Amino acid sequence: MWQKDRHQRIRALLSTLQRVSTERIMADLDVSRETVRRDLLDLEALGELRRVHGGAVRPGDEAPIAERAHTHVKSKNAIAKAATGVIASGQTLFIDAGTTTALLAEELAKLANLTIVTNSIDVALKLRGSAEPAEMSNEVILLGGSISERAFATTGATTILDIRRYRADVALLSPTGVDVRSGATNFDHAESEVARAMVDCADKIVILADYSKIGQRSRVSYCPAERIDVLITNSKATDVPDFAPLKKKVRKVIIA
Structure with missing residues (x-):
């Protein structure tokens, strides 16, 4: 053929x-x-x-989250480790649901004196079991709402209302794709609304995107490129044609 x-x-x-x-x-x-x-x-x-x-x-x-958990794991781990360098003790963090943010939760579990507000049940579970004394631990707040059919996370109007009760220092978000024209995008409308609300209620936006997501665009845009304070990605991203113009739009790029 x-x-x-x-x-x-x-x-x-x-x-x-x-x-x-x-x-x-x-x-x-x-x-x-x-x-x-x-x-x-x-x-x-x-x-x-x-x-x-x-x-x-x-x-x-977008592939199912159970499948995505087994792709680009080394790159996602490197991004998760690098992300700990952009947060400080005493801060309040928004974290959305995704395979990269699940790995981030494992890194944050090693830190202390943070308040983590998340719709990801996986993130909350990874952070909850600290055996450290109370003064050495993190506070974890799981947002209310309906359980998503696509991910182990809460979504919907209740989740959005819950987000707007808080003001975060940093939102750490993992999109389906990020490009110069549409910024951070997601395939699912409900998940995008959660991410958009977190963007609206955070002082600093950190996007975690391995090289396979650079230059990619999905259905729903929730954060324009110029609103991204920090993009954390991998060295392979520099080979993607969209990387150079995207780098000019965002405020800072960290190569993990």
């Missing part, structure tokens, strides 16, 4: 299924795994799909 025909078949599969596995493409096209890998790389470069662990999704879609 010619490359042009394979690409058209992959487009058709994505149009119908919205998410397609490598194995499904191999079976439907009767080609090798390496051929599928090359075709997905080509189509991703054209902006027609986004590769995820085990296959591909349409450009604006």
